[in-house]
Amino acid sequence: MGNNKRVVVIDDDANIRRVMELKLRKGGYEVITAMNGEEGLNLIASEQPDAVITDIMMPKLDGQSLCEQTNHLKEQRPFLTIVMTNRISPDDRNWVNEMRETQLMEKPFSPSKVLARIDEYFCDK
Amino acid sequence: MMKDSDLFHGFLSSLSGISKLDFEVWDANGVLFLSDPDRSGEVDFEDRRAFSAHIMNHASYQRASGQGRPPMLGAPIKYGQQTIGALIACKPDSMPESRSKDGTTGKTHDAKEMETFLTHLANLMGETWANQKDVEEMAEELSQNFEDLSLYARISTHLKSLKFSGTMLGALIEELQETLRVDLSFVQMPERQEYNAMVSATGLSDRISDQNAFVDNLLGLIPRSTPSLEQDYFIVNDSGTIPEFRELCPEPYRFLAVKVGHDSHFDGWLGLVSFNMKEIFRQSELRLLQSMAKQISVLLANMDLYHELQHFVISMVKSLVYAIEAKDVYTRGHSERVNRYAMLMAERLKLDKTEKEVLNWASILHDIGKIGIPESVLNKPGSLDDEEFRIIKGHPEKGYNILEPLEQISESLPGVLHHHERYDGRGYPHGLKGEDIPFLARIIAVADTFDAITSNRAYRSSKSPEEALAIMDQVAGTQLTPDLVEVFKEVFETILKQEFETRHDGQGCGDKAIESTHRASRR
Numbered sequence: 054m055g056n057n058k059r060v061v062v063i064d065d066d067a068n069i070r071r072v073m074e075l076k077l078r079k080g081g082y083e084v085i086t087a088m089n090g091e092e093g094l095n096l097i098a099s100e101q102p103d104a105v106i107t108d109i110m111m112p113k114l115d116g117q118s119l120c121e122q123t124n125h126l127k128e129q130r131p132f133l134t135i136v137m138t139n140r141i142s143p144d145d146r147n148w149v150n151e152m153r154e155t156q157l158m159e160k161p162f163s164p165s166k167v168l169a170r171i172d173e174y175f176c177d178k
Numbered sequence: 179m180m181k182d183s184d185l186f187h188g189f190l191s192s193l194s195g196i197s198k199l200d201f202e203v204w205d206a207n208g209v210l211f212l213s214d215p216d217r218s219g220e221v222d223f224e225d226r227r228a229f230s231a232h233i234m235n236h237a238s239y240q241r242a243s244g245q246g247r248p249p250m251l252g253a254p255i256k257y258g259q260q261t262i263g264a265l266i267a268c269k270p271d272s273m274p275e276s277r278s279k280d281g282t283t284g285k286t287h288d289a290k291e292m293e294t295f296l297t298h299l300a301n302l303m304g305e306t307w308a309n310q311k312d313v314e315e316m317a318e319e320l321s322q323n324f325e326d327l328s329l330y331a332r333i334s335t336h337l338k339s340l341k342f343s344g345t346m347l348g349a350l351i352e353e354l355q356e357t358l359r360v361d362l363s364f365v366q367m368p369e370r371q372e373y374n375a376m377v378s379a380t381g382l383s384d385r386i387s388d389q390n391a392f393v394d395n396l397l398g399l400i401p402r403s404t405p406s407l408e409q410d411y412f413i414v415n416d417s418g419t420i421p422e423f424r425e426l427c428p429e430p431y432r433f434l435a436v437k438v439g440h441d442s443h444f445d446g447w448l449g450l451v452s453f454n455m456k457e458i459f460r461q462s463e464l465r466l467l468q469s470m471a472k473q474i475s476v477l478l479a480n481m482d483l484y485h486e487l488q489h490f491v492i493s494m495v496k497s498l499v500y501a502i503e504a505k506d507v508y509t510r511g512h513s514e515r516v517n518r519y520a521m522l523m524a525e526r527l528k529l530d531k532t533e534k535e536v537l538n539w540a541s542i543l544h545d546i547g548k549i550g551i552p553e554s555v556l557n558k559p560g561s562l563d564d565e566e567f568r569i570i571k572g573h574p575e576k577g578y579n580i581l582e583p584l585e586q587i588s589e590s591l592p593g594v595l596h597h598h599e600r601y602d603g604r605g606y607p608h609g610l611k612g613e614d615i616p617f618l619a620r621i622i623a624v625a626d627t628f629d630a631i632t633s634n635r636a637y638r639s640s641k642s643p644e645e646a647l648a649i650m651d652q653v654a655g656t657q658l659t660p661d662l663v664e665v666f667k668e669v670f671e672t673i674l675k676q677e678f679e680t681r682h683d684g685q686g687c688g689d690k691a692i693e694s695t696h697r698a699s700r701r
Contacts, residue, residue: 072324075317163328163357164321 058175059083059100063093063107063119064137073106076164080172090114097123104133104171109145120152127153133174137162186303187211198269203255203303204230205263222247226266233264239293251292253300257308265300267292326462329357333470347474348375354470355379358463360452361431362386364393367438367446370478374446385429385453395426396433397447410437410471411464416455434459436467440475448474491586498580499542502549506556509545512629517542519625522669523662527621537618540593544622547577547594571606574598592616597623602656612659620659624650624666627658632678643670643678 060082062073070086077084085100087093091113097105105123109116116136123134134155138145141159149157154174158167190201194213203211204227225247233240233252243249248269255263332353347365355363355377364376378389386392399422400412411434417423418430435449448471450459503510520541524534548556551573555566562570578595581587596610596619603611615623631646641649647667654663 068320069324071313071317072321075314076321159331161324161327161331163325165325165357165359166328 057083058103059085060104060106060171061085061087061093061096061100061102063087063090063096063105063111063116065089065108065111069108069137072164073167076168077171080168082171090116090119094119094122097126101130102132104135104174106135106137106167109136109138117148120149120155124152124155133171135167135170186306199267200269202226202230202266202268203263204234204266205255206231206234210263226250230264230266233266234261237261239297241289241293251289251296253293253296255300255304255307257304257311262304262307265296265303267296322460322462325357326466329353329466330469334473347373348377350470350474351375351377354450354467358450359454360450361454362389362393362451363449365438365446365448365474366393366397370445373478386427392426393449393451396423396449396451397435399423399426400435400447407437409468410439411435411468413459413464415458429453430455432459434464434467436464436471438471438475438478440479443475443479445475445478488586491584495539495543495584495587498546498549502545505553506548509548509556509633512633513542513545515629515633516544516622516625519628519666519669519674520621522673523621523625523665526665526669533618536589537593537621539587539590540597540618541622541625543577543581543587543590544594544597544626545573545577546580547573547575549580550576571598575607590618593618593622595619597626599623600657601654601659605657615659620662624658624662627653628666628670643674 058081060077062070062077062084063086064070064073065088067088070088074084074086082104085096085102087096090107090111093105093107093111094114096102097119107116107119111119114122116138120134120136126132131154134152136145136149136155136157137160138157139160141157145157149155156170158170186203190203190211190213193199194201199213201211201213202209208227209230225242229240229242229250229252232242233254237254237256239254240252241249242252250266250268252264252266254261255265333350351363351365359379361379361382362376363378364374366374366376376389376393382389401407404412406412413435414420414423414431414433416430416432417427423433424430431451431453432455433449433451435447438445438448448467450463450467452459499513503513517538520537521534524537529537551569555562555569558566574595574597578591581591581594593616595607596616599605599608599610599615599619601612601615601620603609605615627650628643628646631641631649632643634640647670650658650663650666654660
């Protein structure tokens with residue numbers, strides 16, 4: 054199933070990074086991880102990922118700022134962003150709606166559902 | 179067996195570059211790595227396959243040399259006690275025959291060093307591989323924990339709501355099915371069949387045509403006692419190994435069922451069936467299922483208690499109604515008739531289920547406050563004096579006060595309190611006007627007025643329904659809500675008229691007749 058799609062996983066929780074890395078690798082994706090928003094931002098710029106999975110509450114740069122700062126990149130080169138949060142607030146919904154190709158998912162998440170979402174995104178393309 | 183041997187690719191390649199040695203890594207399935215990929219086509223490739231097998235069989239360092247070929251050296255790669263692969267090194271450009279004549283001591287020394295080096299390297303590879311495998315297994319386990327956690331989170335929100343319904347269990351089972359990715363999930367409770375639910379994967383019907391019968395048969399095969407049942411579960415890991423289970427479906431499946439019940443009470447089974455024999459039911463899945471079953475049974479117990487309480491309240495309220503009607507001979511059956519008229523109007527008004535429920539209570543209880551009014555006043559023939567009238571007018575508030583402590587019917591209280599308000603604002607107790615009067619109270623007012631006119635009262639005898647409707651028309655807009663009078667007239671025309679016509683007693687006191695049709699219709 055090697056599809057050469059590249060996914061950047063950004064979360065300060067090492068367990069989440071590990072789990073998502075394993076799950077996505079098994080699903081045929083190439084995975085790069087970052088442990089804070091700043092690292093994530095750099096990776097998105099340098100690696101040109103096809104999808105990004107990011108936490109909201111993170112050190113250095115939070116998920117919302119990360120999305121806002123990478124949103125313009127999607128004009129030229131669209132990619133999926135999945136934003137993970139503990140409790141989806143109306144506020145989160147609002148700003149996520151403003152972003153291109155961005156979806157919200159609630160924690161605790163099911164790794165297989167995240168994989169399914171990403172698969173779905175590329176299927177629809 | 180040794181997947182991801184790419185761990186060593188870079189290392190072995192560079193090592194090969196500086197040492198003039200070629201390295202190969204093999205496992206039971208074949209070659210995993212060649213530092214010189216061109217060699218895969220060489221004639222001695224099969225020899226090397228045999229050599230790797232030889233190393234793995236002996237699980238020890240081996241050396242091979244033969245006719246005109248460079249010698250091959252190899253060390254086993256171990257994972258615990260198990261040999262999982264072989265690391266082979268050869269010196270492609272060495273001339274074994276000529277070298278051997280150089281001097282044996284040097285060569286032995288060389289060979290010893292080589293053995294130590296290769297063995298160390300192989301051990302290192304084995305350890306690294308084992309570490310990687312451990313990490314992967316942990317990540318896999320972690321991943322499963324994440325799945326369980328997310329399932330728990332979603333299921334607990336389902337379970338939190340007390341509004342228990344058959345569809346809710348259905349949603350629960352669907353979540354379970356989706357997350358555990360089995361082929362069939364179900365909850366079967368013989369005495370609560372309305373809550374039974376079953377969800378199957380697409381394509382299951384090809385394997386099992388009658389899924390209900392299949393589940394019934396499965397549950398029927400669960401023995402009365404077996405050790406696992408002491409922990410309230412039953413498991414079949416491979417139906418192929420148990421004839422009774424194999425009979426149900428030729429294709430092997432696995433089956434897990436957990437008891438739903440509380441205390442010693444048995445409600446039914448929560449179960450899973452999967453045809454994916456590559457996996458097994460995991461401990462965490464069993465735990466998840468067990469905790470779901472526990473929560474379901476707690477919920478069922480709560481629901482029973484809730485219904486019991488509800489039933490108790492209903493009976494108590496009914497006896498209250500009978501108590502007032504016993505005091506006031508003239509109004510016997512009045513509450514039930516008003517209740518029926520109001521509910522017929524509700525039907526016509528297409529009120530939703532909750533509103534109907536609220537109206538139901540309010541209409542049956544609207545006169546409950548009369549329990550606090552002396553019989554002498556209630557049953558007094560002729561007109562009342564001011565004081566007596568004041569007492570009578572107190573009944574909506576008295577009713578409100580009586581019912582206030584009953585939480586279950588709190589929403590019905592406005593209907594009781596305001597059923598004597600008038601549309602023009604001249605009613606009691608608060609003199610509310612028009613739309614300010616609660617809607618349900620205005621419905622009750624219409625139903626109440628109709629029954630009052632068509633029934634005997636201490637102070638006058640009953641009038642015909644047609645007369646009653648005429649009077650109601652006159653007071654529409656002053657006493658009653660015009661739209662609701664219209665609604666009542668429609669109800670009368672379509673349903674009530676016929677009932678009144680079949681009552682042929684000339685006395686006009688049709689209480690018994692209506693009461694009996696009413697009761698009959700409620701049974």
